[in-house]
Each structure stands twice: as structure tokens, then as C-alpha cells.
Amino acid sequence: xxxMITTNLPVFIIIAPLFVxxxxxxxxxxxxxxxxxxxxxxxxxxxxxxxxxxIILAQRGMPLIYQMGGWSAPWGIELKAGSLGAFxxxxxxxxxxxxxxxxxxxxSVEVGAEGRTARYYTLYLLLIGALTGMALTNxxxxxxxxxxxxxxxxVGLVSSQKRPQAAKAAFRYLILATIGSAFVLGGIGxxxxxxxxxxxxxxxxxxxxxxxxxxxxxxxxxxxxxxGFGVKSAVFPLHIWLPDAHSVAPAPASAVLSGLxxxxxxxxxxxxxxxxxxxxxxxxxxxxxxxVLAGMIAIVAGSILALAQSELKxxxxxxxxxxxxxxxxxxxxxxxxGLAGSLFYLLSHAVIKSALFLSAGAIVNVTGKKHxxxxxxxxxxxxxxxxxxxxxSLGLVGIPLLSGFIGKWNLLLGSLETENLLPVIVIIAGSVxxxxxxxxxxxxxxxxxxxxxxxxxxxxxxKIALILLSIMxxxxxxxxxxxxxxxxxxxxxLLAVL
Amino acid sequence: MFNLxxxxxxxxxxxxxxxxxxxxxxxxxKLTVLIFAVSSALFSWMLAIDVFAGENIRIAxxxxxxxxxxxxxxxxxxxxxxxxxxxxxxAVYSFGYxxxxxxxxxxxxxxxxxxxxxxxxxxxxxxxxLYLFYELLTFSTxxxxxxxxxxxxxxxxxxxxxxxxxxxxxxxxxxxxxxxWSGNLEFVGEPVFKGLLRPGLNGLLLLFIAGFGxxxxxxxxxxxxxxxxVAPTPVSALxxxxxxxxxxxxxxxxxxxxxxxxxxxxxxxxxNILPWIxxxxxxxGIIIATRQDVLKxxxxxxxxxxLSYIxxxxxxxxxxxxxxxxxxxxxxxxxxxxxxxxxGIISEKTGExxxxxxxxxxxxxxxxxxxxxxxxxxxIGMLPLNTFWGKYYLxxxxxxAGKWPLALVLIGSGIINAICFIPVIVNAFRxxxxxxxxxxxxxxxxxxxxxxxxxxxxxxxxLVPGLIWPGVEAVVKGFx
Numbered sequence: 001x002x003x004m005i006t007t008n009l010p011v012f013i014i015i016a017p018l019f020v021x022x023x024x025x026x027x028x029x030x031x032x033x034x035x036x037x038x039x040x041x042x043x044x045x046x047x048x049x050x051x052x053x054x055i056i057l058a059q060r061g062m063p064l065i066y067q068m069g070g071w072s073a074p075w076g077i078e079l080k081a082g083s084l085g086a087f088x089x090x091x092x093x094x095x096x097x098x099x100x101x102x103x104x105x106x107x108s109v110e111v112g113a114e115g116r117t118a119r120y121y122t123l124y125l126l127l128i129g130a131l132t133g134m135a136l137t138n139x140x141x142x143x144x145x146x147x148x149x150x151x152x153x154x155v156g157l158v159s160s161q162k163r164p165q166a167a168k169a170a171f172r173y174l175i176l177a178t179i180g181s182a183f184v185l186g187g188i189g190x191x192x193x194x195x196x197x198x199x200x201x202x203x204x205x206x207x208x209x210x211x212x213x214x215x216x217x218x219x220x221x222x223x224x225x226x227x228g229f230g231v232k233s234a235v236f237p238l239h240i241w242l243p244d245a246h247s248v249a250p251a252p253a254s255a256v257l258s259g260l261x262x263x264x265x266x267x268x269x270x271x272x273x274x275x276x277x278x279x280x281x282x283x284x285x286x287x288x289x290x291x292v293l294a295g296m297i298a299i300v301a302g303s304i305l306a307l308a309q310s311e312l313k314x315x316x317x318x319x320x321x322x323x324x325x326x327x328x329x330x331x332x333x334x335x336x337x338g339l340a341g342s343l344f345y346l347l348s349h350a351v352i353k354s355a356l357f358l359s360a361g362a363i364v365n366v367t368g369k370k371h372x373x374x375x376x377x378x379x380x381x382x383x384x385x386x387x388x389x390x391x392x393s394l395g396l397v398g399i400p401l402l403s404g405f406i407g408k409w410n411l412l413l414g415s416l417e418t419e420n421l422l423p424v425i426v427i428i429a430g431s432v433x434x435x436x437x438x439x440x441x442x443x444x445x446x447x448x449x450x451x452x453x454x455x456x457x458x459x460x461x462x463k464i465a466l467i468l469l470s471i472m473x474x475x476x477x478x479x480x481x482x483x484x485x486x487x488x489x490x491x492x493x494l495l496a497v498l
Numbered sequence: 499m500f501n502l503x504x505x506x507x508x509x510x511x512x513x514x515x516x517x518x519x520x521x522x523x524x525x526x527x528k529l530t531v532l533i534f535a536v537s538s539a540l541f542s543w544m545l546a547i548d549v550f551a552g553e554n555i556r557i558a559x560x561x562x563x564x565x566x567x568x569x570x571x572x573x574x575x576x577x578x579x580x581x582x583x584x585x586x587x588x589a590v591y592s593f594g595y596x597x598x599x600x601x602x603x604x605x606x607x608x609x610x611x612x613x614x615x616x617x618x619x620x621x622x623x624x625x626x627x628l629y630l631f632y633e634l635l636t637f638s639t640x641x642x643x644x645x646x647x648x649x650x651x652x653x654x655x656x657x658x659x660x661x662x663x664x665x666x667x668x669x670x671x672x673x674x675x676x677x678x679w680s681g682n683l684e685f686v687g688e689p690v691f692k693g694l695l696r697p698g699l700n701g702l703l704l705l706f707i708a709g710f711g712x713x714x715x716x717x718x719x720x721x722x723x724x725x726x727x728v729a730p731t732p733v734s735a736l737x738x739x740x741x742x743x744x745x746x747x748x749x750x751x752x753x754x755x756x757x758x759x760x761x762x763x764x765x766x767x768x769x770n771i772l773p774w775i776x777x778x779x780x781x782x783g784i785i786i787a788t789r790q791d792v793l794k795x796x797x798x799x800x801x802x803x804x805l806s807y808i809x810x811x812x813x814x815x816x817x818x819x820x821x822x823x824x825x826x827x828x829x830x831x832x833x834x835x836x837x838x839x840x841x842g843i844i845s846e847k848t849g850e851x852x853x854x855x856x857x858x859x860x861x862x863x864x865x866x867x868x869x870x871x872x873x874x875x876x877x878i879g880m881l882p883l884n885t886f887w888g889k890y891y892l893x894x895x896x897x898x899a900g901k902w903p904l905a906l907v908l909i910g911s912g913i914i915n916a917i918c919f920i921p922v923i924v925n926a927f928r929x930x931x932x933x934x935x936x937x938x939x940x941x942x943x944x945x946x947x948x949x950x951x952x953x954x955x956x957x958x959x960x961l962v963p964g965l966i967w968p969g970v971e972a973v974v975k976g977f978x
Contacts, residue, residue, distance in 0.1 A: 394637075400630040406562045412674040424674065428667040435663050443655075447604075447644060480562040 006055060010066040010079040013048045013089060014133045017041055021125030028118035035104045038121050042097040045128070049086070049093035056086045057482060061489045065138075073138070073199045080138035083489035084343075088135035088267050090483070091347045094472060095259050095354050096128050102358050102465035103252040106458065109365060110161060110250035120160045120253070127153040127256065131264040140188045140198045140276070143268050147184060151177045151232065154261050157253040158245045169244035176231055176241045183228030190221035191276060200275045208278060222277065222285055229269035233262045235328055236298035239321045243309075246317040251361020254313065258320045259354035263346050266327055274494040279334050288332040292418075295329025296426040298322060303433030311370045312360045315437055316353070319396070322430060323349045329423055330411050338414020339491035344484060345407030348395065348476060352404060355392040355469035359385045362458045362466070372441050377450020379442075384457045386445050388466035393438040395473045398431045403476035406484065501548065502555055502568060505541035505582065506621060508534045509613030516607045524602070528593050531606050535582075535589045538613055542582040546575040550972045556623060556686070566630075569623030569686050572972035573755070576824060577748050578620035579969075580831050581741050585613050587948040588736035591839055594944030595732050595846065605645055605730070611638040612737065619745040624683040625673045628752065632669065632713070632745060636662040639742055642733045643726050654725040661722040665712030669749070672705040676757065685752060689759025699758070700768045706753040707772070713746025714809065715802045717779045723802060727794040731842030734794060739801050739834040744827065747808050751823070755977045760815045769815060773899075776810035777907040779803065784911050788918045791852050793841045796918070797834075800877065803911060804830050810904060811892045817978045819895025824970045825963075826888030832956045833876040833885060839949040840870040846945070853922055857929025865946060867926050869953045874919045876956060879912045884959035884966075 005012075020041045027034050055064065063082035067073065081089070103124075107117050130150040137143055155177065159170035192198060194214050195206035211218045227238070234242040242262075246254045273282060282288050302322025309315040327349070330342020362385045363378055364370055379386040395402035408427060415423040457463055476483060512534025519527045548555060549570050558567035570578060592609065596602050615638050618631030636659060644655035677683055679698075680690050691699065708719070715723045726738050737743075754763055763769050783803030790796040807830070811823030843866045845851045848859055860867035876883035889908055896904035959965055 399633055400564075400566075400626060401561070406564075409562075409564065409674070412670075413678055416674060416678045424671060428671050431670075432660075432663045432667050436660065439659065443640075443644070443652075447641060447647065449647075478561050484562055 006064070008066065009048065009052055009055070010064055010081040010085075010136050011068070013045065013052065014079075014129055014136060016044055016048070016129075017125040017132065018129035021122045021129065024118050024122045024125065031117055034118050034121055038100050038125060039097070039104065041125065042093070042100045042128075045093040045132075046097055049090045052081055053086045053090050053482070053486060056081065056083055057486060057489075061493060074197050074202045077142055078138040078199055079136045081136050083486055083493050084271070085136045087343060087347070087483075087486050087490045088263075089132055090486075091263065091350050092128060092131050092135065092260055095256070095350045098465040098468045099252045099256050099259070099354055099358070100124070101461045101468070102255070104461040106365075106462055107250065107252070116160060116162070120157065120250075123153040123156040123160070124253075124256065127157065127261060131260055134264050134268050138200050138275075140191065140200060140203065140272075143272070144181070144185055144188055147232070147265065147268060148181055150261060150264055151181060154245075154257055157257065158249045160253060161248060161250055163248065165244070166248045169241075169248045173241045173245040180228045180231030183224045183231070185228075187221045187224035187228055187272075190217050190224065193217065200271065204276050204278055207276065208281070211281060218277075218281070219285060222287055225269065225272050226287070226290070229265050229272070230294075233265035233269065234321055234324055235294055236301045236321055236325065239298075239302070239324075242321060243314050243317040246320065246357075247311065247313040251358055251365065254317075254361065255354040255357040258317065258357055259350040262320065262324060263327075263350055266324065266331075266346065270331055270494070273331065279495055282334065288334050291328050291332025292420075292423055293332075295325045295327075295332060296423060298325025298328060299426050299430040300433075303430055303437065306437045307433065310372060312372050312375070312441065313357070313364065313370065315372065315441075316356050316360055319356075319434065319437065320353060322433070323353065323396070326408070326411060326427065326430065329427070330414065333411075333414040333418055333423075334495070335414050335417050336488065336491045336495060337410050337417060339494055340484070340487040341407050341410025341412075341414050343487040343490055344410060344480070345404070347483070347487075348403035348407045348473070351469055351472050351476065352392045352395045355388050355466060355473065356396070358462075358469070359389040359392070359466055362462060363389075366455050366458065372444060375441065375445050376448035377445070378455070379446035380450050381455040382457045384463050384466060386442075388470045389445075390442050391470045391473055393442060395477065396438065397435045401474070401477045403473045403480070405477060406480050499555055499557065501541045501545040502557060502570065502621060505538055505545050505578065506568070506614060506617050508538035508541065509610045509615075509617065512538075513607045513611040513614070516603060516610060519603065521603050527602065527606060531589050531593075531610060532586075534610055535586045535613065538617070539582040539586050542575075542578045542617070545570060546579050546969070549575040550968060554686075558623065564626055565624060565683070566627050567623030567684065568618075568621045568627060569684075570621040571686055571756075572969065572976050573748075573751060573824070574620045574622070576828065576969050576973055577744060578617050580744070580828055581616045581620060582613065584736060584740055584831060584835055587835065587952060588732045591735070591842070591945050591948045592730075592732040594942045595730060595842055597942070599730070601645065604641060608638055608641045609733070612642065612741065615639075616741040616745060619748060623685055625676060625685075625757065626683055628749065629666065629669055629673055632749065633666045635742060635745055636666065639733075639737050642737065643729045645730055645733070646728060648728070651728045654722075654728045657725050658722045661712050661719065665709045665719070665746075668705055668709030672702055672709060675702055675705075685756035689755070689762065690757045691762050692759050695762060695765060699762070700766050703753065703758060703763065703766060703768055706757070707750055710746045710749030710753065713742055714750060714805050715743055715746070716775065716806065716809070717782050717802065720779075720783070720802050724795050724798045727792075727798050731794070731838055731845065734798075735835045735838030735842070738798065739838055740831045743801060743805055744831070747805055747827070750809060751812050754812055754815075755820070760977060764815050769813070772813040773810055773896075773901060773904055776806040776813055777904055779806035780810065780907055780911045781914070784914045784918060788914065791854055793844070793851060793853050793856070793922075794838070796853065797837055797841060800915070800918070801834060804834070804877070807889070807892060807908070807911075810908075811895055814895040814899040814901065814904070816895045816898040817974050818891050818898050820977065821970050821974050822888055822891030822893075822895050824973045825891055825966070826885065828966055828969070829876070829884030829888050829956065829959060832952045832959075833873045833883065836869055836949050836952040836956070837873045837877070839945065839952070840866050840873070843945050843949070853925075856922065857925050860923075860926035865950065867923070869949045870926075871923045872953050872957070874915075874923060876960075877919065878915045879908075882957060882960040884956045884963065886960060887963045
């Protein structure tokens with residue numbers, strides 16, 4: 001029995017949310033049931049992800065390989081759950097549950113009619129399934145399919161509020177994301193043309209043999225991948241869709257879009273860069289320099305743009321642009337510390353940004369005020385929400401003992417290993433910027449006199465979601481133990497120095 | 499071990515307790531604040547006695563592949579003693595000062611929280627913990643700076659937090675470099691860089707000094723300090739003359755003596771420039787002070803000047819210089835807090851904050867002005883006050899280091915101090931007050947008593963410097 005679970009684990013962890021999402025539309029009249037189903041599938045997701053992680057750690061990084069339909073690679077589609085995949089699957093699971101909890105009983109306020117709620121959950125689970133698929137797949141075309149599934153569900157989530165701005169933002173997102181997909185597909189096509197393989201392992205082997213015959217094609221494939229995934233993961237200056245899309249979506253949707261969806265595309269980019277092209281080819285084409293440069297520009301520009309925003313959710317959205325910069329920068333460091341730091345930062349930002357968006361959403365829903373200056377005294381009226389916001393802000397700034405610090409610390413060590421001080425300075429300056437755009441919110445919320453009205457914290461499931469995320473930020477910061485270990489293993493796997 | 503934990507966390511525990519006490523329960527809150535402040539001071543003393551006796555107290559744990567350790571050495575214990583003891587005085591003074599003010603709960607909660615953060619800086623055993631508490635100290639004192647909630651206060655708060663965060667960023671930068679070069683961040687034992695002389699150390703030391711120099715108000719990184727004077731007076735007294743600024747000074751001492759070690763610093767070319775940076779701040783600070791009319795701002799610039807006395811002593815890299823630095827750290831703190839307390843009493847009782855309007859305040863507030871005068875004598879460096887000894891050792895250190903012009907700088911600074919403050923005293927006793935809207939009589943006992951006790955303590959130390967000498971000696975012996 002146990003062996004059966006273990007061998008089928010990689011596929012089961014993907015199928016579970018997808019399967020539930022397909023039956024949700026038939027239950028659209030029974031919202032309570034839908035909500036409970038979603039939450040239970042998320043709890044199942046956490047259990048499976050933790051189990052997967054424990055197996056991978058116990059096997060010292062030996063991946064679990066599942067061949068779809070029994071066809072072995074390179075003919076069939078292969079799922080490969082190594083340290084890297086398990087790490088991202090864990091990230092998805094631990095963010096997915098609190099976000100689903102936050103949606104419980106609260107969503108119809110934001111999305112309008114109850115019928116839309118079921119549709120929202122369908123898209124939500126589709127997205128979770130697609131992201132988990134991205135974590136584990138080892139096949140390039142499969143990556144494309146999952147990227148498309150994720151993109152369409154994201155667009156659906158953005159437009160789930162019945163408002164003209166939502167439709168506009170969703171349309172803009174749809175157009176840009178489709179352009180991105182086209183580039184990704186093009187990139188995959190180029191790789192397929194010269195290697196004849198879609199399986200990452202085989203493609204990579206072939207590529208390292210023959211790349212010198214077609215240097216231009218490889219170069220084009222690189223650039224298509226960078227631009228395609230760059231648009232989707234909002235790498236500056238390809239981020240223009242993000243602020244609108246993430247700020248008009250309902251709170252839990254913004255949380256999952258900023259926290260996970262963007263990370264999914266980054267993760268695919270990481271896999272393509274390291275598993276298909278490989279670190280040595282990256283260095284030949286100086287792709288790692290481009291990544292570091294793009295990361296630094298994103299950190300600075302995103303932070304400055306975030307400072308200029310007066311709406312809370314828009315400020316958080318631009319902050320995501322800046323934080324994506326850290327992750328991209330880490331991808332370009334090509335050493336274990338930098339990659340481990342980048343991966344840990346990815347996880348930490350997923351948790352932190354979800355907490356920020358959820359608490360911001362709760363504030364906006366209760367007060368109806370979008371602007372930061374109107375939030376005077378919220379800290380006293382909504383203590384749990386603001387406490388979560390404060391803890392996550394401190395985490396994002398990178399105070400020791402909170403999760404952001406460990407990611408940043410490893411990123412800093414990784415940057416120093418490249419003998420280049422500029423990224424180090426930018427990473428630290430980014431933290432100061434981050435404090436500059438988040439702390440005024442905290443000051444206004446706590447230290448300005450509150451107007452006379454009775455606002456309250458949101459309901460119990462929402463509070464539990466916020467508390468869960470805050471605890472995760474603290475736990476990841478104080479006892480990252482096996483999670484950091486897994487990130488290090490994943491980095492070693494990426495660099496093929498097992 | 500327990501002394502360390504209790505000393506460190508009394509403040510935080512007190513802060514939580516105060517946070518739970520409703521705004522209206524004044525007496526209960528005062529009692530709580532006093533209990534926790536006293537307990538912190540008491541356990542700091544017990545801890546310091548153990549540390550001076552040579553006991554090694556260490557709490558360490560590994561979190562996320564980084565060691566976090568608390569390990570007070572004599573220098574940390576001395577700073578801890580200064581901070582926690584003065585906290586009791588400031589707390590008592592605050593009871594009087596805050597009597598008619600608003601938001602007392604927030605004020606006292608954050609006052610106690612800052613105590614824990616300051617002691618954390620003092621007792622930190624490695625750079626990561628030092629950085630952590632240094633950063634947290636900024637956040638926990640920020641609400642005190644903006645306590646008035648006026649737009650001026652908010653602006654000062656923004657300045658304070660930005661300067662501090664950028665400074666902390668520089669420290670993090672330097673810490674990461676230290677870690678990647680040496681793989682070691684611990685203070686106790688041999689200095690981190692002992693025997694690791696390599697290019698780039700000059701820049702690293704400068705980076706550390708720039709980072710900590712923000713809180714130590716080294717000119718030109720000092721601008722936040724005069725602005726932060728909008729805070730309530732006890733906060734200015736305790737935090738902006740002692741705790742916060744000392745955490746910067748202490749950080750520099752740590753870096754020079756525990757991270758680099760005086761031998762390595764002595765071999766760096768930058769070590770010839772550092773004392774002159776301090777000397778410049780000493781003179782520039784006090785010269786700017788003479789041009790200030792607001793008493794608290796004048797005192798703030800004097801603080802800037804005097805903090806660099808300590809740095810100057812540290813940068814001579816000689817044992818007498820370090821002894822002078824530690825001695826000055828102790829004795830200056832008691833007098834400066836007293837000076838600010840006097841300024842607070844004057845502004846509370848007469849409503850005057852500007853020096854030009856303080857003519858004759860000495861007649862209505864004789865005891866306060868007596869305390870003020872005594873403290874000023876100390877600032878100039880006259881016997882029988884304790885600061886004389888610190889200055890004497892500092893000069894001795896300068897001469898020992900072969901840099902006798904530094905001794906002249908100290909003497910010159912004493913003279914400018916006199917030029918700066920003697921007229922204030924003379925005016926206060928001689929001039930006539932134009933309108934007597936003054937509440938007659940001395941200020942409340944809660945504000946006056948701590949001031950006078952501090953002056954008496956300073957006098958006693960000045961007359962019997964042997965009282966604190968064992969502490970100073972322990973610090974110096976730890977490094978030489």
C-alpha cells in the first residue's frame with residue numbers, strides 16, 4: 001500500500017486538485033460544500049507535499065520518477081520529483097491552504113453572486129494543479145501546457161470581480177500573457193528543432209553535444225525563453241500588466257497570483273535554464289549576467305515605483321515586481337548559496353506576500369478605503385490583521401529571525417562569491433526601500449488617531465489564515481532546518497553537483 | 499545564565515504587561531514599569547558582577563545555519579549596566595513628566611521594549627545578534643520619537659528611521675563580507691580577523707564605522723539626532739543621549755576591538771585617519787552647539803561632540819585610550835541624562851525651550867539650575883566631577899599613541915563647552931524674568947529627585963574614581 005502511494009505520489013499530488021476542480025461547477029449551488037472540499041483538498045495537498053519532501057530528504061535527493069501511461073522517456077511524458085520539484089510543491093501547498101481558508105465564507109462579498117464563487121474555486125484549484133504540475137514535470141511541452149492552464153486560470157481569477165476595471169485589467173493581462181506564451185512555445189520549438197527531444201534530460205544531453213553547430217538557434221531559444229517567462233513573471237520592464245491585475249483581483253486571488261502564480265513561471269524559467277540549457281551554456285551566452293542585471297534593475301525600479309503608489313494594494317503589487325528581482329538575481333548567480341538563497345526567498349516571498357495581500361484585502365474589504373492615508377487607526381480596530389501585516393512587512397524587509405532574512409543572507413553570500421559587490425549593495429538597498437514603502441502603512445495604522453466607527457477583524461477562518469501565515473514566517477525564519485536543507489539540495493541538483 | 503535572561507527580557511515582559519494595562523490605570527502602570535525596570539537593572543548588576551569575576555556566560559543556538567549567541571564580556575556588561583541603571587532614573591522622571599500627557603500606555607510600553615533592545619545590543623555575542631538588536635532598537639524607539647504625533651515629530655521620525663535603516667544596511671553589508679572572509683562572527687575570544695590581514699580591510703572597517711556611525715552621530719551622519727529632539731524629554735535624555743547613541747558607539751568599539759582587534763587595526767593605513775574623524779566631530783559638534791538657541795538642540799549637538807570623545811579614545815588603539823573611552827562612557831552618561839532632565843523641568847515649569855528666553859529661571863528653579871550648573875562643570879571636564887577622569891585618561895591615551903594634538907583638541911573642546919554653556923547659567927541666575935507666568939516653587943519631586951541623585955552619583959565617582967575603576971580595568975584587560 002505504502003509503496004503504491006510512493007510510486008504514484010508525483011502524479012497524485014497534481015491530479016488531486018485538478019480532479020476536484022472539475023467537479024466543482026456541478027456543485028455551484030452548495031457553496032459550503034464547495035468551500036469545505038477545496039480546504040480539504042488543500043490539506044491533502046500539504047500532507048502529500050510534506051510526505052514527498054520527507055521521501056526526497058530520506059533518499060538524499062534521489063528523484064522519484066513517474067512515467068505517464070507507462071511509456072518511458074523519451075517517448076512518454078515523465079514526471080520527476082527531485083529536491084527542486086518537492087521544494088516548490090511544498091511552497092504551493094503551504095500557501096494554498098491559508099489562501100483557501102481566507103476565502104471561506106468571505107468570497108461572495110468580493111466576487112458578487114454565489115454562482116461566481118464556485119467558478120472562482122474551480123479556477124483556483126486549476127491554478128494550484130497547474131503550478132504543482134510545473135513543479136514536477138520533466139517535459140518541455142508539458143511545461144507549455146501547464147503554463148497555459150495556469151495563465152488562463154489567472155486571467156479568470158483577475159476578472160472574477162464584476163467591475164469594469166477588472167475586465168480591463170484581465171484583458172490586458174490576457175493579451176500580454178498570450179504573447180509571453182507564444183515566446184515560450186517558440187523557445188520550446190527551437191529546442192525541439194535542434195535536439196529532437198522534449199524530455200528535459202534528453203534535450204539537455206543532446207544540446208550540450210550539438211550547440212556549437214547551431215549557436216544562433218540556441219541564442220534565440222534563450223532569448224525567447226527569457227522574454228516569454230519574463231513577461232509572465234513580471235520581470236521589470238515586462239511587468240506592466242501586473243499592478244492592475246493584482247490590485248483589482250479579490251484579496252485571496254491577489255495573494256495567490258502574487259505569491260504563487262508569478263513564482264510558477266519563475267520556477268519554469270529556472271528549470272529550463274538549468275535543466276535544459278545547463279549552467280555551462282548559460283555562462284557561454286552570458287545569460288547569468290543578464291539575469292543578475294535584470295534582477296538589480298527590477299529591485300531598484302520596482303521599489304521606486306512602489307514608493308510612488310498611494311493605494312495599498314497597488315503598492316504591494318509593485319513590491320512584487322521588486323521582489324521578483326531578488327529571485328531572478330539569485331538565478332543568475334550560478335552557485336549553490338545564491339541558488340539556495342533564491343529558492344528560499346521564493347518560498348519566503350510566497351508566504352509573506354500572501355500574508356500582505358490577504359491582510360490588505362481584509363482591510364480594504366472592511367473599511368472600503370483603498371488609499372494608505374485613509375487607514376488611520378486601523379491597527380487598534382483590526383489587531384490581528386494589522387499584526388499579520390506588520391510581521392510580514394518585517395519579514396519582507398529582512399529582519400533576522402524572520403524568513404526573509406535567511407533568503408537574503410544566502411543571496412548576499414552567493415553574490416559575494418561572484419566577487420561582484422554591486423548586487424550586494426542593491427540587495428541591501430532593496431531592503432531599505434522595502435522598509436520605506438511598507439513602514440508608513442504601519443505608522444498610519446497604529447499611530448494615527450482612529451476615526452469613530454466600529455470596524456472589526458474579519459471572521460474566524462480569515463483570522464486563522466493570517467495567523468497561520470504569520471507563524472510560517474516566524475518558523476521559516478527561526479528553524480528553517482530541513483526546508484533550507486532542501487533548498488540547498490535543490491541548488492546542488494540545479495548545478496548538477498550532487 | 500538566568501541573570502542574563504532575566505536582565506535582557508525584563509524589559510520586553512514589562513512592555514507586554516504595560517500593554518495590557520488599560521490607559522486609565524495610572525498607578526498600576528507606574529508600579530509595573532518600576533518593577534520591571536528595577537528588575538532589569540538588578541539582574542544586570544548581578545550579571546556584571548559575574549562577568550567581572552571572569553565567569554563566561556553564553557547562550558547560543560543555531561538557527562538557519564547561523565549562530566545566534568548572547569555572551570556579555572566586560573565591555574558589554576558595562577554598557578548593560580549604564581543602560582539598565584539609567585533606565586530606572588528615566589522611568590521615575592517619566593512618571594513626573596508624563597503626568598499630564600496623552601498616550602501613556604504606548605509610551606511606557608515602548609520605553610520598556612527599548613530597554614530590552616539596548617541590552618540585547620550590549621549582551622550580543624556575535625555580529626548577527628548585534629545587527630538584529632540594533633535594527634530592533636530603531637523600530638522600538640521610533641514610536642517614542644513620534645510620540646507627540648505632530649507633523650514635525652513625524653518628519654523627525656522619518657529622518658530617524660531612514661538614517662538608521664541605511665546605517666543598518668551598511669552594517670549588514672559589512673557583516674556579510676566579514677562572514678564570507680572569515681566564516682566567524684563571534685566576539686568573545688580572539689578577534690575575528692586576528693592574523694587575517696588582507697586587502698580590503700580598510701574599506702570594511704570604514705563601512706562598519708559608517709554603519710554604526712549613524713547612531714553614534716558622527717558628523718556628517720548626525721542630522722537625525724537634533725531632529726529627534728521633538729521627542730518627550732525623558733526619551734531625549736535616555737535614548738538620544740545614552741542608549742541609542744551608545745549602541746552606535748558600542749558597535750564601533752566592538753568592531754575595532756572584537757572583530758578586527760586593535761593589532762590589526764593598527765596595521766591598517768586608515769587607523770591614522772580615524773582619530774581625526776573623531777576629533778573633527780568633537781570640535782564641529784560643539785561649535786555648532788554654540789549657535790543653537792533651543793536648549794535641547796544645543797544639548798544634542800553637545801552629545802554629538804561628546805560621543806566622539808569615546809570614539810577618539812577607542813581609535814587611539816592604546817590601553818589608556820580605551821580606558822578613557824570606557825570611563826567617559828560611564829561618567830558622561832550620568833551627567834548628560836541629568837542635563838536633559840533639567841532642560842525638561844525648565845520647559846515643563848516655565849514653558850521656555852529657548853535659551854534666549856531663560857533669563858532668571860534660576861530664581862524660580864534654584865535646585866534645577868544648581869544641578870544644571872554642576873553637570874555643565876562636568877561637561878567642561880572640571881574636578882570634582884567624574885568626567886574629568888575620563889578626559890584625563892583620554893589625553894593620556896592620545897599622548898601614548900604619539901598623537902598629542904588630540905589632547906589639545908580635547909582641551910579646546912572643554913573651553914568651547916564653557917563658552918557655550920556658562921552664559922546660560924549666568925543668565926539664568928542674573929537676568930530678570932519678563933513675565934512671571936511661572937508656577938512658583940520647584941518642580942515635582944518625581945522629576946527633581948532623579949536629577950539630583952544623578953548629580954550626586956557623578957560627584958561621588960568624581961571624588962572616588964576607584965569605584966568604577968575595576969569595571970574599566972576589566973574591559974581594558976579583556977583586550978590587552
